Amino acid sequence: MMDLTLKVWRQKNADDRGGFETYKVKDISSEMSFLEMFDVLNEELIREGKDPIAFDHDCREGICGACSMYINGRPHGPWHANTTCQLHMRAYKDGDTIVVEPWRANAFPVIKDLVVDRTAFDRIIQAGGYISVNTGNAVDANAMPVEKDKADAAFAAAACIGCGACVAACKNSSALLFVSAKVSHLALLPQGAPERKTRAMNMVAQMDKEGFGSCTNTGACEAVCPKEISIENIARLNREYIMAGATSDK
Amino acid sequence: MLDSKIPSGPLDDKWTYYKGHCKLVNPANKRKLEVIIVGTGLAGASAAASLGELGYKVKAFCFQDSPRRAHSIAAQGGINAAKNYQNDGDSVFRLFYDTVKGGDYRAREANVHRLAEVSVNIIDQCVAQGVPFAREYGGLLNNRSFGGTQVKRTFYAAGQTGQQLLIGAYQALERQVALGNVQMYSRHEMLDIVMIEGKARGIICRNLVNGELERHFGHAVLLCTGGYGNVFYLSTNAMGSNVTAAWKAHKKGAFFGNPCFTQIHPTCIPVSGDHQSKLTLMSESLRNDGRIWVPKQKGDTRKPNDIPEEERDYYLERRYPAFGNLVPRDVASRAAKERCDAGYGVGTTKQAVYLDFKFNLINKYGKTEATKQGIQDPDTETLIRLGKEVVKEEYGNLFDMYEKITGENPYEVPMRIYPAVHYTMGGLWVDYELMTNVKGLYCLGEANFSDHGANRLGASALMQGLADGYFVIPYTIGNYLADEISVKPIPTSHEAFEQTEKAVADRINTLMNIKGKQTVESFHKRLGKIMWEKCGMARNANHLQEAIIEIQQLKKEFWTDVRVPGTINEMNPELDKAGRVADFIELGELMCKDALNRNESCGGHFREESQTADGEAERKDNEYAYVAAWEYKTDSNWELHKENLTFEVAKPTQRSYK
Numbered sequence: 001m002m003d004l005t006l007k008v009w010r011q012k013n014a015d016d017r018g019g020f021e022t023y024k025v026k027d028i029s030s031e032m033s034f035l036e037m038f039d040v041l042n043e044e045l046i047r048e049g050k051d052p053i054a055f056d057h058d059c060r061e062g063i064c065g066a067c068s069m070y071i072n073g074r075p076h077g078p079w080h081a082n083t084t085c086q087l088h089m090r091a092y093k094d095g096d097t098i099v100v101e102p103w104r105a106n107a108f109p110v111i112k113d114l115v116v117d118r119t120a121f122d123r124i125i126q127a128g129g130y131i132s133v134n135t136g137n138a139v140d141a142n143a144m145p146v147e148k149d150k151a152d153a154a155f156a157a158a159a160c161i162g163c164g165a166c167v168a169a170c171k172n173s174s175a176l177l178f179v180s181a182k183v184s185h186l187a188l189l190p191q192g193a194p195e196r197k198t199r200a201m202n203m204v205a206q207m208d209k210e211g212f213g214s215c216t217n218t219g220a221c222e223a224v225c226p227k228e229i230s231i232e233n234i235a236r237l238n239r240e241y242i243m244a245g246a247t248s249d250k
Numbered sequence: 251m252l253d254s255k256i257p258s259g260p261l262d263d264k265w266t267y268y269k270g271h272c273k274l275v276n277p278a279n280k281r282k283l284e285v286i287i288v289g290t291g292l293a294g295a296s297a298a299a300s301l302g303e304l305g306y307k308v309k310a311f312c313f314q315d316s317p318r319r320a321h322s323i324a325a326q327g328g329i330n331a332a333k334n335y336q337n338d339g340d341s342v343f344r345l346f347y348d349t350v351k352g353g354d355y356r357a358r359e360a361n362v363h364r365l366a367e368v369s370v371n372i373i374d375q376c377v378a379q380g381v382p383f384a385r386e387y388g389g390l391l392n393n394r395s396f397g398g399t400q401v402k403r404t405f406y407a408a409g410q411t412g413q414q415l416l417i418g419a420y421q422a423l424e425r426q427v428a429l430g431n432v433q434m435y436s437r438h439e440m441l442d443i444v445m446i447e448g449k450a451r452g453i454i455c456r457n458l459v460n461g462e463l464e465r466h467f468g469h470a471v472l473l474c475t476g477g478y479g480n481v482f483y484l485s486t487n488a489m490g491s492n493v494t495a496a497w498k499a500h501k502k503g504a505f506f507g508n509p510c511f512t513q514i515h516p517t518c519i520p521v522s523g524d525h526q527s528k529l530t531l532m533s534e535s536l537r538n539d540g541r542i543w544v545p546k547q548k549g550d551t552r553k554p555n556d557i558p559e560e561e562r563d564y565y566l567e568r569r570y571p572a573f574g575n576l577v578p579r580d581v582a583s584r585a586a587k588e589r590c591d592a593g594y595g596v597g598t599t600k601q602a603v604y605l606d607f608k609f610n611l612i613n614k615y616g617k618t619e620a621t622k623q624g625i626q627d628p629d630t631e632t633l634i635r636l637g638k639e640v641v642k643e644e645y646g647n648l649f650d651m652y653e654k655i656t657g658e659n660p661y662e663v664p665m666r667i668y669p670a671v672h673y674t675m676g677g678l679w680v681d682y683e684l685m686t687n688v689k690g691l692y693c694l695g696e697a698n699f700s701d702h703g704a705n706r707l708g709a710s711a712l713m714q715g716l717a718d719g720y721f722v723i724p725y726t727i728g729n730y731l732a733d734e735i736s737v738k739p740i741p742t743s744h745e746a747f748e749q750t751e752k753a754v755a756d757r758i759n760t761l762m763n764i765k766g767k768q769t770v771e772s773f774h775k776r777l778g779k780i781m782w783e784k785c786g787m788a789r790n791a792n793h794l795q796e797a798i799i800e801i802q803q804l805k806k807e808f809w810t811d812v813r814v815p816g817t818i819n820e821m822n823p824e825l826d827k828a829g830r831v832a833d834f835i836e837l838g839e840l841m842c843k844d845a846l847n848r849n850e851s852c853g854g855h856f857r858e859e860s861q862t863a864d865g866e867a868e869r870k871d872n873e874y875a876y877v878a879a880w881e882y883k884t885d886s887n888w889e890l891h892k893e894n895l896t897f898e899v900a901k902p903t904q905r906s907y908k
């Protein structure tokens with residue numbers, strides 16, 4: 001059991017300036033998850049007649065990408081390849097102080113407390129993050145074999161959960177790791193080939209439009225990505241982009 | 251009164267016949283028809299994309315910040331399809347038969363057959379979208395086995411199949427958003443159905459960012475809002491999964507089918523303490539390679555790796571030699587409970603059994619890899635190392651998850667697992683066309699009751715969600731909308747919208763003004779405890795009657811003493827949760843009532859009064875071969891309607907997996 005001090009970013013809404021509040025939490029078990037520790041705090045705040053802290057979460061299994069806390073200066077906290085919801089209190093010891101903030105990026109405005117608006121990611125997908133195939137148009141699934149290593153690599157890129165930690169970690173707030181993961185996933189598969197050129201161009205254009213910064217290859221994104229999306233994907237995206245530019249007939 | 255609208259003719263011709271004879275809507279008219287889709291998990295996203303492609307004007311809603319985060323994303327193990335790529339004797343008929351049998355003969359034959367038929371199209375569609383299913387070295391698709399079957403028909407993407415399928419459907423949906431065919435409303439929660447002249451014509455929803463109520467018209471409304479396992483508080487569902495949409499529809503006249511049919515999944519990480527907010531599944535696919543056991547000796551305190559082979563009781567292999575570790579979920583769950591109740595449980599709480607990978611790590615994968623790599627007489631170390639690599643590829647994310655939660659390394663020590671609430675087979679009653687008994691109101695995916703009877707087989711929920719959305723609703727909705735083409739969009743100033751919105755606002759105000767002392771969470775926990783203890787893995791009449799009274803009391807207490815902080819016109823997750831818990835409380839009562847009514851054991855519903863001499867579930871076909879469809883009358887008052895089930899092809903027998 002441990003007692004901890006939490007410094008949490010509180011902001012009533014998008015227009016509020018916001019600031020840190022300090023809270024003490026007691027009797028936290030090392031088996032709790034980080035979000036369960038927040039549940040304990042929120043229950044206490046409600047009982048005291050205060051406003052609980054708003055944060056995004058849903059699956060609590062590290063797969064939906066909803067949870068998004070910037071913990072002691074690092075998205076998703078100290079563990080490697082991990083999401084906030086899968087961080088467990090074993091990571092801390094009695095007396096620790098933990099500072100918790102929302103993702104910070106112009107393209108991710110704060111809605112309330114630790115909740116930010118990540119719909120920019122949806123709009124990037126709308127710009128081309130798909131294969132244009134209507135329901136009912138498909139041929140037999142085994143008609144087109146895919147080399148196992150390509151399929152595995154596509155899967156590894158497709159494992160991105162759209163959490164935005166990469167953006168939060170980047171000093172330029174670049175979304176390139178996220179974008180490159182999707183471009184790679186689809187470019188690696190034969191099904192994705194017909195739209196390769198336009199996809200990379202359009203997704204990058206939308207990314208710029210949303211106000212994400214440019215990539216200067218610091219690698220901060222890869223280091224915090226809960227799904228270990230590799231920056232090799234960024235190199236692939238750059239190749240796709242150059243190829244698209246060089247061969248565009250438009 | 252309940253017309254299931256099953257087409258006539260032989261079972262395997264019904265769907266083809268239906269498709270050939272249902273009414274169609276021409277492209278110009280489709281553009282005039284508006285469809286509301288609530289929920290964008292697998293069922294909703296696939297429906298929204300497909301209907302958008304067809305040219306309908308679609309509005310889609312979800313309460314998460316993005317459709318990509320629906321609970322479907324968490325599905326792990328795989329999706330079934332009768333492709334027979336393995337040449338191991340699979341067929342549409344076998345998938346149909348396994349599903350009806352697995353559901354303990356409480357599902358509708360015609361629906362299940364259709365499901366098996368379209369299963370093959372789903373895989374084609376997903377691969378075309380770029381879903382990266384696991385493949386063999388030859389580049390063709392790989393399969394694994396799931397419980398309750400003797401073939402390998404499950405397609406998968408490591409332990410992240412739901413994620414990959416949902417991303418596929420989400421991308422198809424976003425493409426339609428970009429084309430202007432679908433308007434997406436995320437962070438919106440539907441809070442009521444608007445009825446006009448006996449038809450569903452729209453919804454009232456709350457914008458969860460600013461708290462405002464909104465009105466939306468639709469010629470038809472589709473609920474794709476998922477399951478209600480969170481009525482038990484602890485379940486493997488996502489935190490936000492809820493029954494609210496289905497419950498509001500129920501109170502507007504839609505019948506609730508088999509509400510008590512709940513799936514308790516045998517392999518979940520056990521509860522570690524009172525702080526627990528949810529339970530985590532360890533996919534059924536692990537039973538392909540993991541063997542389940544407890545010590546032969548009661549209260550054995552040795553570490554699992556110190557207990558020698560001959561002192562382990564592989565109780566599933568012992569009791570069910572034909573299916574072994576791959577018996578259906580209900581059977582495996584009860585067997586685990588039986589061992590723990592008898593004092594053989596392991597771990598600190600003694601409410602756990604072992605799931606052990608060592609045997610297959612060495613003998614199955616290790617040896618194959620060694621042979622492949624030409625290693626002569628490998629020692630155990632080498633075999634374990636080689637085996638680990640393969641297991642990592644198959645289930646790596648699950649093993650990592652287990653280690654993060656428990657702090658133990660499952661490659662070295664056996665996992666500790668225990669059953670947990672996972673899925674609800676019950677849901678809104680729908681006919682063959684997926685329409686509820688309310689005209690124009692459809693229900694798809696886990697939210698409906700239709701295809702899984704009293705027990706769902708593993709890897710069949712993803713199949714059903716996508717079947718409903720991609721391949722069924724595009725046909726069946728046309729059959730209804732063809733008669734609606736002359737109906738002009740009804741302005742949302744219509745009095746029905748006005749009144750429904752007012753009722754929703756009143757309820758929210760009431761909740762906010764109680765200003766009591768107890769938190770929403772504390773009520774949810776208490777409800778969950780009643781449900782788990784008295785309407786859980788084993789049920790009896792006494793307990794169920796007690797539970798009904800306790801829930802009624804809890805409801806009174808809730809409405810007089812709950813405390814909802816904050817205000818209405820802002821983001822207020824506690825208010826969202828309060829509305830959901832209020833609905834769960836009412837649902838809990840109906841579940842107990844349904845469980846009490848069904849004095850037989852079938853699938854996941856185990857009535858202690860109805861078991862065979864060796865403790866297996868005993869079905870009573872002459873009394874209970876029906877779907878219990880409950881009609882809401884007034885507070886705590888329902889009327890039971892029965893849809894009798896007839897089995898023309900899969901003749902009911904007592905299930906045996908021995």
Ligand SMILES: Cc1cc2nc3c(=O)[nH]c(=O)nc-3n(C[C@H](O)[C@H](O)[C@H](O)COP(=O)(O)OP(=O)(O)OC[C@H]3O[C@@H](n4cnc5c(N)ncnc54)[C@H](O)[C@@H]3O)c2cc1C
Nearest residue numbers: 289290291292293313322327328440476695696709711712
């Ligand atoms: C951990 C886990 C693993 C699983 N693994 C498998 C597996 O391997 N194979 C398999 O076949 N099945 C599996 N299942 C079951 C399967 O995942 C689900 O049954 C299925 O995904 C449900 O899909 P759905 O589209 O019906 O609902 P969901 O995916 O739950 O989607 C519900 C949607 O409704 C929305 N919604 C709900 N209420 C409202 C409201 N009031 N207003 C607005 N929107 C609302 C939500 O925002 C969401 O978009 C698993 C389940 C769990 C819990």
Ligand code: SF4
Nearest residue numbers: 160161163164166225
């Ligand atoms: S690339 Fe990684 S960090 Fe970025 S959104 Fe995807 S999963 Fe999150």
Ligand code: FES
Nearest residue numbers: 060063065067085
């Ligand atoms: S809550 Fe879903 S990834 Fe953390």
